[in-house]
Amino acid sequence: MINPHWLQSFRALAEQGSFTRAADALGLTQAAVSQHVRFLEDQYGLLVVRKSRPLELTPIGQELLCYALELSEADARFQHRLNLSDSLEGExxxxxxxxxxxxxxxxxxxxxxxxxxxxxxxxxxxxxxxxxxxxxxxxxxxxxxxxxxxxxxxxxxxxxxxxxxxxxxxxxxxxxxxxxxxxxxxxxxxxxxxxxxxxxxxxxxxxxxxxxxxxxxxxxxxxxxxxxxxxxxxxxxxxxxxxxxxxxxxxxxxxxxxxxxxxxxxxxxxxxxxxxxxxxxxxxxxxxxx
Structure with missing residues (x-):
């Protein structure tokens, strides 16, 4: 299973378009975000084209971003089901x-x-x-x-x-x-x-x-x-x-x-x-x- 902290850093990088803005959004250092992305690349291959501005995702990077979004949506659905147990709505x-x-x-x-x-x-x-x-x-x-x-x-x-x-x-x-x-x-x-x-x-x-x-x-x-x-x-x-x-x-x-x-x-x-x-x-x- 992918380390959730690494995945969070990668998703922030993809959304913010730079390591600096991603680090600011997460409250981390730029070096930490860069390290997390590097760990992912060691496992899956090149994810980000760093020479482009803003940063551009490779095909593998696009797939990983889709995976990160699916996990986030699944987590939201799970939290919704948990909240339903305390709701006055439902069966x-x-x-x-x-x-x-x-x-x-x-x-x-x-x-x-x-x-x-x-x-x-x-x-x-x-x-x-x-x-x-x-x-x-x-x-x-x-x-x-x-x-x-x-x-x-x-x-x-x-x-x-x-x-x-x-x-x-x-x-x-x-x-x-x-x-x-x-x-x-x-x-x-x-x-x-x-x-x-x-x-x-x-x-x-x-x-x-x-x-x-x-x-x-x-x-x-x-x-x-x-x-x-x-x-x-x-x-x-x-x-x-x-x-x-x-x-x-x-x-x-x-x-x-x-x-x-x-x-x-x-x-x-x-x-x-x-x-x-x-x-x-x-x-x-x-x-x-x-």
Whole structure:
């Protein structure tokens, strides 16, 4: 690799047209600049025709000057990328469960409206996919409903999310038979969530597997639509219920022994979050805790 000090002296000589002016521009002696150029010529051949005024570069000297300019441009691009890590502009990649994602999504859109230079790439996914996506550096930030044990991740508890039994407004849920008559609106995690919550609220009952199915959806944003229309009940995290627009058409059964998940934000532990990621994280915390 070419000595950067020698290359700097040569570039100054090419731009200034004389050893004197090059030395003045660099704050060096003329002898130092001359020595640096001589070292380069020993390695690459004649670079400068010294008899001409101003000095003239040989073909090899022109090639070396192009190389010096390319290095300078590459250095400028590198510095720009480093500065972006402290910028509020650029992309933030985020992957979350659907329930919390539904609640924070409007707040993130509002953040982008206020700051057009910010771009948020947001994906909804189950816990295990969130975990792997952050570990594989596909997303910078993730939300989990459990604390990860992988030492490559840094995890911070930011909110709590209870499970809720949601039924149509105007119906009653007092006994197990009420659930049987309503029927269950299922989803990918529905039976597991139902078993956790119903075993506390209705101890001794046969469990969610015995409840009649009245529908299924793998889209958490659509899950409460059949409930609002009176087709059955479901069990889902509170943030998904809060994101539903027609709250006057649904009701929540108050459980004496709630099931509460802690939400953990995760990112790779080896490097600090860019400033814009921290900005998005603060918005998420504010949305989930108010």
């Amino acid at each position: 933030v990649s985020l992957i979350t469960p659907g329930s919390s994602g539904l609640l924070i999504y409007p707040a993130l859109l509002a953040l982008q409206q206020q700051h057009p230079g910010l771009v948020i790439r947001h994906r909804f996914a189950p816990d295990q996919e969130v975990l792997q996506a952050v570990l594989n550096n596909q997303y910078e930030l993730g939300l989990l409903t459990f604390a990860p044990q992988d030492k490559r991740l840094k995890a911070q508890a930011i909110a709590e999310e209870p499970l809720e039994l949601v039924h149509p407004r105007g119906t009653r849920v007092k006994e197990w038979q009420d659930l049987v008559e309503l029927g269950f609106i299922d989803h990918p995690d529905g039976r597991a969530m139902a078993d956790k919550l119903l075993s506390r609220h209705f101890p001794g009952q046969p469990g969610a597997a015995t409840l009649p199915s009245k529908g299924y959806s793998n889209q958490v944003s659509l899950l409460l639509e059949p409930v609002a229309r009176g087709l059955g009940f479901t069990i889902l995290p509170r943030y998904a219920r809060q994101a539903f627009l027609r709250q006057d058409e649904i009701a929540v059964c108050q459980c004496q022994r709630p099931v509460v998940d802690t939400l953990w934000v995760i990112h790779r532990a080896e490097w600090p979050l860019p400033r814009r990621c921290q900005w998005v994280l603060d918005t998420m915390k504010n949305c989930l805790t108010h």
